[in-house]
Amino acid sequence: MRRGRLAGAASTLLGLLALAAASAVAEVAPETTLLRFSAIIDGTGERLPGREMVVAEGRIAAIGEALDQRYPAATRIDLGDLTAVPGLIDAHLHITYGFCRPSSGDAWRQLLQETPAAERLLAAIDNAARTLETGVTSARDLMALDGVDFQLRELIERGVVPGPRLFLGGTGIHPLVMPPGAAGSTAERVASLGQRAHEVADRGAQWLKIFATTGTGSDLSGTRNYEFPEIEAAVAAAHSRGLRVALHAYGPSVVPDAIRAGVDSIEHAVDVDEPTLRDWAAAGIFYVPTIDHNRWYAEHRGEFGYSGDDEARLRAFLPRNMEMLGRAWRAGVPIAMGSDAVLGMFGENTRELEWFVAAGLTPAAALRAATADAARLLGEQERLGRIAPGFAADIIAIAGDPLADIRAVTRRVRWVMKGGEVVVDRRSTGTPRPARYCP
Numbered sequence: 420m421r422r423g424r425l426a427g428a429a430s431t432l433l434g435l436l437a438l439a440a441a442s443a444v445a446e447v448a449p450e451t452t453l454l455r456f457s458a459i460i461d462g463t464g465e466r467l468p469g470r471e472m473v474v475a476e477g478r479i480a481a482i483g484e485a486l487d488q489r490y491p492a493a494t495r496i497d498l499g500d501l502t503a504v505p506g507l508i509d510a511h512l513h514i515t516y517g518f519c520r521p522s523s524g525d526a527w528r529q530l531l532q533e534t535p536a537a538e539r540l541l542a543a544i545d546n547a548a549r550t551l552e553t554g555v556t557s558a559r560d561l562m563a564l565d566g567v568d569f570q571l572r573e574l575i576e577r578g579v580v581p582g583p584r585l586f587l588g589g590t591g592i593h594p595l596v597m598p599p600g601a602a603g604s605t606a607e608r609v610a611s612l613g614q615r616a617h618e619v620a621d622r623g624a625q626w627l628k629i630f631a632t633t634g635t636g637s638d639l640s641g642t643r644n645y646e647f648p649e650i651e652a653a654v655a656a657a658h659s660r661g662l663r664v665a666l667h668a669y670g671p672s673v674v675p676d677a678i679r680a681g682v683d684s685i686e687h688a689v690d691v692d693e694p695t696l697r698d699w700a701a702a703g704i705f706y707v708p709t710i711d712h713n714r715w716y717a718e719h720r721g722e723f724g725y726s727g728d729d730e731a732r733l734r735a736f737l738p739r740n741m742e743m744l745g746r747a748w749r750a751g752v753p754i755a756m757g758s759d760a761v762l763g764m765f766g767e768n769t770r771e772l773e774w775f776v777a778a779g780l781t782p783a784a785a786l787r788a789a790t791a792d793a794a795r796l797l798g799e800q801e802r803l804g805r806i807a808p809g810f811a812a813d814i815i816a817i818a819g820d821p822l823a824d825i826r827a828v829t830r831r832v833r834w835v836m837k838g839g840e841v842v843v844d845r846r847s848t849g850t851p852r853p854a855r856y857c858p
């Protein structure tokens with residue numbers, strides 16, 4: 420009797436498996452989509468000859484004209500009055516920095532001391548949706564706490580919530596968790612920074628972030644936190660585990676050490692002298708200037724409790740940061756766009772590109788900094804940041820010509836495809852989708 424019931428259950432299970440297999444076959448039958456635009460501009464900044472694109476199995480299959488003759492069964496999406504560019508890459512953000520209540524007037528304290536990790540995850544889900552709506556389909560997160568960044572990445576990768584592809588730095592080497600000049604010998608401090616790199620790698624990050632100087636929010640100082648042997652050990656340990664290294668430097672003082680230690684990107688730095696810039700360019704290390712976030716802090720100073728003097732100093736930092744970008748670009752330093760977005764800045768992730776053009780970059784160079792060049796920073800130059808056969812179908816449709824006016828990219832994103840799926844479509848209303856979790 421028992422055996423019979425088991426056998427019956429087994430055959431029912433087999434039947435279910437067969438059904439599941441049949442429907443799985445139907446589902447994976449290649450979904451082919453033919454997209455038509457007014458123009459296609461690659462992440463190189465080049466205008467491509469065709470206006471049509473075929474997407475199959477999440478990747479770009481073909482670019483050209485009259486592609487319906489080669490792909491007669493393809494589903495058509497006509498975006499005929501919009502321009503295609505690759506999905507954008509925000510190379511510096513903090514997507515888990517958020518909360519679901521009004522600001523207390525001391526937003527940093529509220530975030531770090533009064534907001535539980537679960538609430539930060541809800542806010543991060545909203546931040547991810549807003550980031551996607553700006554046309555950002557990939558992002559590098561350079562500091563999070565409590566593993567909320569890994570939780571968000573998993574939810575996005577499983578398709579539970581929409582969001583960009585995330586490249587994570589986890590909890591990096593920050594004074595909050597690795598006090599500078601901590602007690603103990605130099606050798607012990609060197610060992611503890613190296614150990615942190617291994618912990619970040621064990622957690623599943625791709626990046627190690629080193630806060631090598633002070634400077635964040637209204638604090639524009641660039642006082643050194645860690646000595647060269649500490650930085651060198653952290654970089655070596657990170658590289659030995661396949662991590663790349665991003666180094667936070669507000670002032671110029673630590674930049675020669677960063678170059679010597681062989682980091683992969685330097686964030687924020689200003690006032691770097693010409694000989695150091697030449698070394699920087701020769702080393703091929705990326706510069707992520709993060710100009711616009713100081714504009715955002717100045718505009719939102721009430722939420723943080725910053726004074727009028729703080730606002731004036733934040734605004735005075737903008738031209739210094741722009742001047743540094745212009746010189747770095749002319750010196751041949753590779754540039755990537757990063758917003759350094761926190762809290763309510765998501766949705767403005769790409770305003771940074773307007774500063775890039777104001778600093779003297781051509782619109783094509785600004786676009787490269789948010790696409791093909793940023794993909795190279797991530798080590799994803801064979802998969803992301805280009806519109807070319809075989810690349811991931813991360814494509815955005817924008818109103819206007821970005822090579823004439825970069826605001827077509829920063830202000831007029833109408834439609835977003837990520838991995839072959841349409842994730843944002845604002846063609847009819849032109850308004851962002853409201854946040855779903857945090858009012």
Ligand SMILES: [Zn+2]
Pocket residue numbers: 511512513561759
């Ligand atoms: Zn940052």
